[in-house]
Amino acid sequence: MKVGGEHFRTIWLKPGNERVVQLIDQRFLPHRFVIEDVSTVTQMATAIRDMHVRGAGLIGASAGYGMYLAVLEAGQTGGPSRTRRISAEEFDTHLANAAAQLKATRPTAVNLSWAVERVLNAIAGETPAATEIQKKVEIALRTATAIAEQDAEHCRMIGQHGLNLIEQIARTKNGKQINVLTHCNAGWLAFVDYGSALAPVYAAHDRGLPVHVWVDETRPRSQGSKLTAWELGQHGVPHTIIADSAGGHLMQRGEVDLVIVGSDRTTRTGDVANKIGTYLKALAAQDNGVPFYVALPSSSFDWTMRDGSEIPIEERGAEELKHAEGWRDGETVEVRIAPEDSPAANYGFDVTPRRLVTGLITERGVCKADEKSILELFADHAS
Ligand code: MRU
Secondary structure, three states: OEEOOEEOOOEEEEOOEEEEEEEEOHHHOOOOOOEEEEOOHHHHHHHHHOOOOOOHHHHHHHHHHHHHHHHHHHHOOOOOOOOOOOOHHHHHHHHHHHHHHHHOOOOOOOHHHHHHHHHHHHHHHHOOOOOOHHHHHHHHHHHHHHHHHHHHHHHHHHHHHHHHHHHHHHHHOOOOOEEEEEOOOOOHHHOOOOOOOOHHHHHHHHOOOOEEEEEEOOOOOOHHHHHHHHHHHHHOOOEEEEOHHHHHHHHHOOOOOEEEEOOOEEEOOOOEEEEOOHHHHHHHHHHOOOOEEEEOOHHHEEOOOOOHHHOOOOEEOOHHHHEEEEEEOOEEEEEEOOOOOOOOOEEOEEEEOHHHOOEEEEOOEEEOOOHHHHHHHOHHHOO
16 A cells, blocks of 8 residues: 555565565554564564554564564574574474464464464475475565465455445445444554455545545554554545544444444354454444444454354553553653553453354455355365
8 A cells, every 4th residue: 555655565575685574663653654674583573562563464464474584593593603503403492482472472363373373384394304494494484475465465355345345335325425434443554455444445445436434543552543544544535533432323323334344353153353342333333224344354264263252352451541642742642541540451352243243355255254154255164
């Protein structure tokens, strides 16, 4: 997608130095556009845990590159001059530690462990001798790149399938504005490119449809007002930031034509974990007869899980709720907005049961949120 007219993805290899991964450090948006260099597993784990990068697809792509950096690091064992060759056992231990370090960063988005396992399996499968580091580096890089490329392509396809839904609604509106409500940030910043929930919006806008987005601010990290609003603005899509609790009111007044949200993990039976507050939007949508769609690439399905209650829900620090962050005189400032001594509970995600979901928009098409319909699209995960 474009930033100031220039094409960007959220993560890439540094031109001229393949040992460094570069990413957009989202902590500074929308005020500053900062690119961070990451060259160790520990730096990548920090970037994921402290939300320099965030969003299911981007967390997965970052973890994939993190495992590539782990293999590079293994090649440095014995010192940069490689005076000593790493043993197979040392190599396996190093990789296992790196995988555990990355997986421990955030619990809810399933893309994280999916990407780590994908790189581990690729490395394990192709080179019998663990000491052949260079071969493994190449395989890890190829796999991490494939994860990122696939993420972008799947999101592009989600955009095309979701566009059909928006076009159907447009036909009933006689040229009037089509209002989409979204929660959190499930745009291109949450993936490698295009986004999930926002991909259909971008496709509709580019097709010339008069689409407008209600952007939930998404407290406490404000991914909506900081990130979604910023990226929609960069692409020229009309949008309005609303308080998290305003969606029901707008739906009652007929000012929402459809809701599209993303997902951090969806069970094979169609229960959807997404940013906290999503469930309340789904309830309001059902009460008002507003279609409620979830857009996700297949990397966000947890094929092992049958019930949303099994999904681990991240709980973050109370300071995120009790403080607000803003921009003043060219720098970020943080202020406390709650009584110092009041406890606060900061749940990061909730689960929307499948009965409240109108449909899932995936790279293979749109389906109902139930196991049979999901497996009709993804027969390769039937067993
Ligand atoms: O905590 P975050 O910012 O990583 O939140 C995850 C998300 O981006 C959202 O829940 C999103 O709607 C689904 S992931 C694209």
